[in-house]
Amino acid sequence: xxGRRWQFQYKAAPYVLILxxxxxxxxxxxxxxxxxxxxxxxxxxxxEDREFVGLMNFQRLLADQLFWKTLWNSVIIFVLxxxxxLFLALTLAVLLNRPLMRAKGFYRTSIFxxxxxxxxxxVFVFSLLFNKQDGxxxxxxxxxxxxxxxxxxxxxxxxxxxxxxxxxxYRWTGYNMIxxxxxxxxxxxxxxxxxxxxxxxxxQAFWRITLPNMRRIFLFCSVLSTxxxxxxxxxPYVLTNGGPLYATMTPILYLYQEAFMNLSFGxxxxxxxxxxxxxxxxxxxxxRVFKD
Amino acid sequence: MKRKIILLVLLALMLIISACSGDGSKxxxxxxxxxxxxxxxxxxxxxxxSAKTALDLNMEAFEKEYPHIEVEYQINGTDDVFNKFLVAxxxxxxxxxxxAVQSSQLSRLVEVGSLLDITDRVEPYRDKMNAFKWPxxxxxxxxxxxxxxxxxxxxxxxxxxxxxxxxxxxxxxxxELIQTxxxxxxxxxxxxxxxxxxxxxxxxxxxxxxFFETIMWQRGLWYFDEEGNVTLNTPxxxxxxxxxxxxxxxxxxxxxxxxxxxxxxxxxxNVATIVGASWFDGVLSGQVAPDYAGKWAVxxxxxxxxDDPYSxxxxxxxxxxxxxxxxxxxxxxAFVEFMLGRAESQLNMTVDGGLFASYEPIYEDERxxxxxxxxxxxxxxxxxxxxxxxxxxQSYTANFPMANQIMTNAFxxxxxxxxxxxxxxxxxEQEIKDKLIQ
Numbered sequence: 001x002x003g004r005r006w007q008f009q010y011k012a013a014p015y016v017l018i019l020x021x022x023x024x025x026x027x028x029x030x031x032x033x034x035x036x037x038x039x040x041x042x043x044x045x046x047x048e049d050r051e052f053v054g055l056m057n058f059q060r061l062l063a064d065q066l067f068w069k070t071l072w073n074s075v076i077i078f079v080l081x082x083x084x085x086l087f088l089a090l091t092l093a094v095l096l097n098r099p100l101m102r103a104k105g106f107y108r109t110s111i112f113x114x115x116x117x118x119x120x121x122x123v124f125v126f127s128l129l130f131n132k133q134d135g136x137x138x139x140x141x142x143x144x145x146x147x148x149x150x151x152x153x154x155x156x157x158x159x160x161x162x163x164x165x166x167x168x169x170y171r172w173t174g175y176n177m178i179x180x181x182x183x184x185x186x187x188x189x190x191x192x193x194x195x196x197x198x199x200x201x202x203x204q205a206f207w208r209i210t211l212p213n214m215r216r217i218f219l220f221c222s223v224l225s226t227x228x229x230x231x232x233x234x235x236p237y238v239l240t241n242g243g244p245l246y247a248t249m250t251p252i253l254y255l256y257q258e259a260f261m262n263l264s265f266g267x268x269x270x271x272x273x274x275x276x277x278x279x280x281x282x283x284x285x286x287x288r289v290f291k292d
Numbered sequence: 293m294k295r296k297i298i299l300l301v302l303l304a305l306m307l308i309i310s311a312c313s314g315d316g317s318k319x320x321x322x323x324x325x326x327x328x329x330x331x332x333x334x335x336x337x338x339x340x341x342s343a344k345t346a347l348d349l350n351m352e353a354f355e356k357e358y359p360h361i362e363v364e365y366q367i368n369g370t371d372d373v374f375n376k377f378l379v380a381x382x383x384x385x386x387x388x389x390x391x392a393v394q395s396s397q398l399s400r401l402v403e404v405g406s407l408l409d410i411t412d413r414v415e416p417y418r419d420k421m422n423a424f425k426w427p428x429x430x431x432x433x434x435x436x437x438x439x440x441x442x443x444x445x446x447x448x449x450x451x452x453x454x455x456x457x458x459x460x461x462x463x464x465x466x467x468e469l470i471q472t473x474x475x476x477x478x479x480x481x482x483x484x485x486x487x488x489x490x491x492x493x494x495x496x497x498x499x500x501x502x503f504f505e506t507i508m509w510q511r512g513l514w515y516f517d518e519e520g521n522v523t524l525n526t527p528x529x530x531x532x533x534x535x536x537x538x539x540x541x542x543x544x545x546x547x548x549x550x551x552x553x554x555x556x557x558x559x560x561x562n563v564a565t566i567v568g569a570s571w572f573d574g575v576l577s578g579q580v581a582p583d584y585a586g587k588w589a590v591x592x593x594x595x596x597x598x599d600d601p602y603s604x605x606x607x608x609x610x611x612x613x614x615x616x617x618x619x620x621x622x623x624x625x626a627f628v629e630f631m632l633g634r635a636e637s638q639l640n641m642t643v644d645g646g647l648f649a650s651y652e653p654i655y656e657d658e659r660x661x662x663x664x665x666x667x668x669x670x671x672x673x674x675x676x677x678x679x680x681x682x683x684x685x686q687s688y689t690a691n692f693p694m695a696n697q698i699m700t701n702a703f704x705x706x707x708x709x710x711x712x713x714x715x716x717x718x719x720x721e722q723e724i725k726d727k728l729i730q
Contacts, residue, residue, distance in 0.1 A: 045404065047381075047405055131552070131554045133546070133554040133557075154498075154549075155495070155496065157708065243497065243498055243701070244498060244708060245701055260375055260379055261693070
């Protein structure tokens with residue numbers, strides 16, 4: 001009964017089980033990826049025949065100030081929210097990990113909730129809140145006397161980036177908190193117990209035990225946040241359409257506009273390829289920084 | 293257990309395969325036969341919401357005449373219809389069969405070659421539509437779309453606010469008072485001072501440039517000349533930019549992004565005028581302030597200079613076109629012709645649907661010339677019909693959407709970075725040149 005056939009099946013089963021993923025990955029991710037590498041070396045508007053132009057698109061890309069600006073925008077938006085987000089997420093995770101905390105499930109769910117709400121709905125609410133003329137935020141700030149003139153939350157370069165960063169912060173803090181929570185729960189209790197026996201206090205335990213053990217989680221969150229920020233699309237697209245003066249334009253939004261509005265599929269693919277390598281570089285860099 | 297696994301794998305494979313072939317099965321199911329044995333055909337029409345509302349007025353009559361054609365509407369925002377079709381047609385999709393296209397975006401679709409050549413079919417309608425609608429439908433002498441509605445520009449204004457400001461408020465008086473844009477500016481200052489109300493609404497950094505373009509059009513100026521050269525950085529155009537800058541800086545403009553909620557809310561009580569197209573009729577009476585009947589009135593659009601040969605402009609307006617890859621071009625044309633080529637259909641859509649027809653024969657119709665209750669009994673459609681004959685005949689051109697986008701940033705530079713109008717326009721001109729479709 002447990003003959004060769006069974007053995008074969010025993011060995012083959014895992015591969016068969018992961019096959020659907022790899023098939024669809026191959027069809028819908030890998031082939032398009034290779035295809036866009038090829039397209040990046042052509043001039044193509046989608047209708048006419050592709051014209052092979054070698055590295056011309058990349059040459060144009062290097063000299064394209066707007067492309068560099070999209071990267072710079074992403075850096076600023078990253079700085080504006082990621083440190084704060086990771087700090088908040090970790091603080092919340094530590095609080096919600098305390099054994100004596102009541103109604104943990106409720107808090108965890110509420111904090112995670114923004115992540116599962118439809119982005120467009122969130123953007124819609126934000127655009128109502130941050131509206132210059134009659135938005136709630138300006139109305140409150142004005143009546144409390146913090147500001148004299150309404151702030152153009154979506155109208156000036158600086159504030160529009162802040163608005164986008166705030167929205168990302170709102171959406172992703174809960175998600176990172178869950179990752180940190182998972183990380184906290186893998187740290188063995190004994191470490192803390194022996195530390196306390198040796199006379200350490202809570203703060204010391206946090207710095208000496210909790211943080212070092214969370215290194216990998218930090219790395220994971222930071223890599224995800226980097227890619228997520230540079231690849232931001234829906235938020236700036238719906239909230240500001242990349243404006244004002246391209247201040248909230250991200251590489252992916254730029255790519256979309258080049259491809260589907262200007263029909264420059266070749267150039268858009270070049271952006272995609274460049275984006276791929278830049279993200280790879282940033283990820284390697286972070287792996288180095290967080291290396292054990 | 294084993295069987296379950298195989299079943300699961302098969303199921304996953306089936307999902308993948310069916311996802312790949314989704315399109316094929318869709319198009320074959322379009323075709324069915326009805327009771328009489330005649331081939332029943334389903335055509336798919338992409339439109340936006342307000343256009344669908346207008347088309348619905350004619351659906352019953354259409355179904356009676358063409359019982360074998362079933363029409364399925366798919367609704368999207370105006371820009372989404374365009375963007376989605378642009379992408380769908382690059383991949384040779386047979387769906388949709390018919391699409392509604394805004395005039396401002398039409399030339400772009402014609403240029404890339406995704407629409408069906410209907411030159412012979414539109415022949416009987418060539419002299420029935422507003423003449424300025426045709427150039428955007430054309431390429432190399434062939435025609436690719438059927439004009440639907442036009443957007444003759446007039447000046448909508450608030451009677452009560454003019455009164456409060458101590459200005460005359462009857463349409464003919466206002467027409468006398470505000471003949472030029474200089475008069476318009478003087479009135480704006482008085483209104484702001486006396487009532488605190490802004491003259492119009494636009495954004496400093498996210499304008500759609502419609503006001504700017506409207507003034508250009510009235511003067512017979514545009515982003516491009518007839519040979520396609522960029523003509524933004526000319527003294528005449530820069531002058532318009534300076535004019536708008538002056539308005540904004542003197543606090544006469546309600547700063548809100550066009551079509552955002554605060555802009556729509558702002559139209560209700562914060563602005564005294566809208567120099568805008570006929571379709572603001574529906575926007576005001578249907579969307580912004582249905583309860584303000586009698587407060588709004590209509591006068592002619594101001595001219596830049598009294599000597600200008602044309603006194604109005606066009607803003608917007610749409611067309612219908614057929615997908616080059618449609619499997620049912622005959623049925624698609626039957627639909628387009630029924631909706632846009634017949635007086636009865638166009639009348640319904642103009643009078644009850646708020647879309648001012650490009651189809652001229654109905655302008656003399658009794659149903660057309662009716663006083664409008666909302667506008668205090670003014671026969672507004674006759675005013676539109678008069679304005680439509682005074683529009684400088686020009687087209688948007690294929691590069692318009694791109695130029696329009698760049699213009700938004702040119703104004704943002706003026707207001708955010710204190711760049712001079714001339715410099716901002718010169719930079720925008722260069723940017724447009726770099727991106728021209730060859």
